[in-house]
Amino acid sequence: MRNKEFSDRRGNAATAKATMLDAFRTAQATAAPEKAAKLAQRVAVAQARDQRRAQREQVKREEQQQLESEAAAQRAAKTAETELRKSAMDDRIARVVADEVARKAERDLRYAKRKAAAMAAA
Template structure:
């Protein structure tokens, strides 16, 4: 399209200023129209943020609980292993003690039998 007429710099400048003022008025009108919704949206965002924070705190608490449960189970397992090791060591010590006593008793019996054989042999010779 062709422009009709001769536009001067001042005409262009005033037209640009009018357009800028119209945009500003439209922006302000849109802001005023959105004011009731803005507060509702802000409250909605705040509620969503609080709910998100509550869920995060709940997840962290669940993680802490799980971690403490695992630590407790590990401690129980270690205590059970230590008790089993102590029981095995006690049984081994008892077995060793019994074995030692049995060995001493058996050796004493063999010595007594040997001494009896020697005594019988001397008795037969003499």
């Protein structure tokens, strides 16, 4: 009697296992289109995320390039302003030196005339 009970239990377990395996396969087959749809949705979301990331990076690169070009323009303007100031200062110095040379030449001419007049009178 004992063997009969063991074989019954073993048979019942095998039947239950087969039933569960069939139910699992049926559930897998039923869920396959749903899984495919979810997978496609996840892929679409990931692609959209990557596209948004690429757009943000592009905007950042463009902003960086704009900032760099503005900085270069500011440096160029500052350099031009510095050169203009230096040129104006050089012109001013040149005029002062030229005026000084002209005054010295006039003074030397006056001294030479006085000396010539003093020599002619003597």
